Amino acid sequence: MLNANQLTQIRDQLETSQNPLFFYDNDVDGLCSFLILRRSLDRGRGVTIKSFPDLGEQYIQKVEELNPDLIIVLDKAEVSEKFVGHAKINNIPILWIDHHESKTRKEIIQQTSYFTTFPSAEPTSYIAQKIFNRQQDIWLSIIGCIGDVYLPDFAEKFSKQNPDLLPLNINAFTALQTTTIGKIARKLNFGLMDTTTNILGLIKYLFNCNSPYDLLEENASTKQFHKRSNQLEEFFQKQIEKAETHFNKNSKVLFFTYSGNTSMSSEISNNLAFRHPDSLIIVAFLRPEKANISVRGKNALEITRAATKDILGATGGGHCEATGAMVPISDFEKFKENIKNLTTTQY
Numbered sequence: 001m002l003n004a005n006q007l008t009q010i011r012d013q014l015e016t017s018q019n020p021l022f023f024y025d026n027d028v029d030g031l032c033s034f035l036i037l038r039r040s041l042d043r044g045r046g047v048t049i050k051s052f053p054d055l056g057e058q059y060i061q062k063v064e065e066l067n068p069d070l071i072i073v074l075d076k077a078e079v080s081e082k083f084v085g086h087a088k089i090n091n092i093p094i095l096w097i098d099h100h101e102s103k104t105r106k107e108i109i110q111q112t113s114y115f116t117t118f119p120s121a122e123p124t125s126y127i128a129q130k131i132f133n134r135q136q137d138i139w140l141s142i143i144g145c146i147g148d149v150y151l152p153d154f155a156e157k158f159s160k161q162n163p164d165l166l167p168l169n170i171n172a173f174t175a176l177q178t179t180t181i182g183k184i185a186r187k188l189n190f191g192l193m194d195t196t197t198n199i200l201g202l203i204k205y206l207f208n209c210n211s212p213y214d215l216l217e218e219n220a221s222t223k224q225f226h227k228r229s230n231q232l233e234e235f236f237q238k239q240i241e242k243a244e245t246h247f248n249k250n251s252k253v254l255f256f257t258y259s260g261n262t263s264m265s266s267e268i269s270n271n272l273a274f275r276h277p278d279s280l281i282i283v284a285f286l287r288p289e290k291a292n293i294s295v296r297g298k299n300a301l302e303i304t305r306a307a308t309k310d311i312l313g314a315t316g317g318g319h320c321e322a323t324g325a326m327v328p329i330s331d332f333e334k335f336k337e338n339i340k341n342l343t344t345t346q347y
């Protein structure tokens, strides 16, 4: 975890800024980090990052449009060189807070104020909470952390006050699949899979929410969020059912592919990993051009790296037991073959 001095440095940079512009990863940890900092500062604009694997150069346009005096990058492992270069030329400092291993070149990272909890890898919404330590934001940090399968140190206190949302003595993995907080985390991930206008509506509402109940409540402001997240929850449950009926129960590797309008490999793989804790889970969303892949289980990172190593244009990375990868569809069979070879020989 970052030390007190680092947290103070971050806080000072944020408080000095008059017009901060936040770029945050398009998931619940990224979203909650942004919300916590935005609520604490009471100023700044936010943009979800939809490019992968890096914060792409297409976001330079947003910087030019909004003319910030500070750029904050949250929960993103990579930032493109052109993006950093543009900020440098325009004298806009970049404050980059993350918890993933980064492959961005050192010389590029050094042009930013870079703070990472890697390799202990506490989520960004945990770091965000520790910067301002506001009691009224703890629930947001809990949701972001559970979404990233991490149980923060303030969870116990939260559980004592809200046993119906997060029971005491539960691990993060189980919490994500079985508790109300876990359900909210997944619903928020689904809520982010919507149009920009609808996401903006949700975020505006979240600026002023006081508790998870404000989000669970059905009202004019949450109507679209519930509609979208229920629709995707239904699709999600269907994929889980499909996966369960297709699996070869004797295999240690559970491979599941699906397609459709929405990629939710991360959510599906988390759920399947919870149901099959001793298996290696590989979930792939097949698109015309490429496959979005999530891997869960022991040695997931090693296996992901090894399986994408000899595939041109493939990217992959993440945490020890939870990774994401992208493979050109033309090489998807090769990826499958690599996994097969790796899991029969080495693991």
Ligand SMILES: [Mn+2]
Binding pocket: 029, 030, 075, 099, 123, 124, 148
């Ligand atoms: Mn994260």
